[in-house]
Amino acid sequence: MVLTDPCPPPADRLRELDALRGLAALAVVFYHYSYFIQFMVPGATLPRLQVGWGDDGVKLFFAISAFAMLATIERTPTLWAFSRARARRLLPEYWLAMALTGIVAWLFGPARLAVSPIEWLANLPLMQKLTGVPMVDGVYWTLNVEVLFYALIALAWATGALRSIDRLVLGWLAVRLICWLLPTPAWLQFVLLTDHAVWFSVGLIAYPVWRGTARWEDQRLLAAAILGVEAFTASFHATLLVVGMMALFFGIAMGRVRGLRHPVLLWLGAISYPLYLVHAVIGYAIITRLQAAGVSADLAQLVALAAMMVLAVAVGQAGDAWRNRRNAAPRLRRATT
Numbered sequence: 647m648v649l650t651d652p653c654p655p656p657a658d659r660l661r662e663l664d665a666l667r668g669l670a671a672l673a674v675v676f677y678h679y680s681y682f683i684q685f686m687v688p689g690a691t692l693p694r695l696q697v698g699w700g701d702d703g704v705k706l707f708f709a710i711s712a713f714a715m716l717a718t719i720e721r722t723p724t725l726w727a728f729s730r731a732r733a734r735r736l737l738p739e740y741w742l743a744m745a746l747t748g749i750v751a752w753l754f755g756p757a758r759l760a761v762s763p764i765e766w767l768a769n770l771p772l773m774q775k776l777t778g779v780p781m782v783d784g785v786y787w788t789l790n791v792e793v794l795f796y797a798l799i800a801l802a803w804a805t806g807a808l809r810s811i812d813r814l815v816l817g818w819l820a821v822r823l824i825c826w827l828l829p830t831p832a833w834l835q836f837v838l839l840t841d842h843a844v845w846f847s848v849g850l851i852a853y854p855v856w857r858g859t860a861r862w863e864d865q866r867l868l869a870a871a872i873l874g875v876e877a878f879t880a881s882f883h884a885t886l887l888v889v890g891m892m893a894l895f896f897g898i899a900m901g902r903v904r905g906l907r908h909p910v911l912l913w914l915g916a917i918s919y920p921l922y923l924v925h926a927v928i929g930y931a932i933i934t935r936l937q938a939a940g941v942s943a944d945l946a947q948l949v950a951l952a953a954m955m956v957l958a959v960a961v962g963q964a965g966d967a968w969r970n971r972r973n974a975a976p977r978l979r980r981a982t983t
Contacts, residue, residue: 660717660856661915662898663710665906668914670710673703674785675925675954679933679947686784687756687930691943702887704788705845709891711792712849713856715799719808725800732796736772738965740789743923744769746957747783754931759783775836783927794839795846811850815868818843819875826879844876844884848891856899865896920965921958929954 677700683690722728744766751760761769761780768779775790802808807817822840824830835841851868854860869892877885897903929950936946 660713660898661912662903662906663714664915664918665908665911666706666710666894666898666915667918668911668916670703670706671918671922671925672914673697673700673706674922675929675951676700676947677703678785678926679929679950683930683933686759686926687934690930690934691937693943693947695944695947705842705887706891707788708791708795708842708845709849709852709895711795712846713853713895714849715796716808716811716850716853717857719799719803725804728800728803729796732793734969736789736792738968739920739923739961740772740786741770742961742964743920744782746924746961747927750928750931751782754935756927756930756934759927759930776833783923785922785926788922791839791842794837795842798839811854812868815847815850816871818847819871822875822879844872844880844888845891847872848888848895852892852895852899855896862896862900917955917958917962920961921954924957924961925950925954928957 676695676697678686680693680696681698681700684692718731719728722731748761748766751757761782765780766782768774768777769782769786772786772789772793774781775787781787799808802814807814821838822843825835825838825840830840839846847868851865851872855862855865872892873885873888876888894903898906932950932953933943933946936949937943941949
């Protein structure tokens with residue numbers, strides 16, 4: 647499927663993806679506050695609400711990101727503009743969340759999750775998985791994956807590979823198969839994102855359906871290839887998840903999942919990025935302190951979630967204020983000339 651078809655994309659923003667971001671972030675938060683907390687804070691009491699499957703929300707993030715990046719590239723004139731826009735979108739909230747997380751870990755614990763000031767500084771460029779530096783918060787690994795995905799998409803754009811989503815997806819799946827079948831250095835698999843290629847590919851093949859350059863029937867062979875590779879290389883659970891995600895994304899692309907446009911879900915989507923950034927270490931600190939004071943694990947979980955939502959709103963507003971401040975001067979200059 648050729649991405650540069652002259653047919654314009656739909657004018658309205660696909661709000662369903664915003665809602666999905668919110669649901670994915672909420673699933674990850676509950677996963678960390680229930681099942682996963684026992685590994686991060688040994689001795690913590692587990693709540694009754696267990697969301698052991700919540701880490702699947704990360705896979706949903708990757709599919710959303712692939713869909714969104716194709717739309718972003720079509721509105722972006724140059725690679726430099728694309729890179730600058732991605733940095734402005736990610737870094738303000740990330741750096742603020744890093745500062746808050748580092749302060750909480752240093753002052754309130756858990757001590758085992760704190761990093762040194764030098765290690766904190768080494769987290770600034772969002773390259774922890776490549777440099778090997780300890781992360782201020784373990785959730786940052788997904789941002790490392792996102793940055794690499796942006797780089798791969800930019801490379802595909804620069805080389806013309808984005809003109810055919812079909813070939814791009816099939817080539818990526820072939821690389822995943824080769825790396826699965828043959829001994830391949832772990833660093834190379836990470837750079838090529840072979841572990842995550844399937845999830846990104848779901849978003850890539852759904853985008854042309856929303857854009858109107860393909861019908862979902864046209865994408866069946868690509869969908870079958872994605873499903874086949876996942877079934878061959880991964881678990882039964884992951885295979886079922888691929889089926890569900892492809893059905894969901896095709897349904898959204900065809901406008902058949904309008905129920906996701908609920909205001910509560912859209913609000914949750916609006917705070918999903920800062921919520922994801924701040925929830926883990928700071929949330930563990932809150933839960934640990936509350937449990938030590940005799941608060942039940944169930945109530946501590948809910949208090950931590952509510953506190954992180956409030957903090958996410960503040961971090962998100964701070965990021966927006968920074969971006970608006972950066973844009974204010976050029977607007978003023980244009981208005982006065």
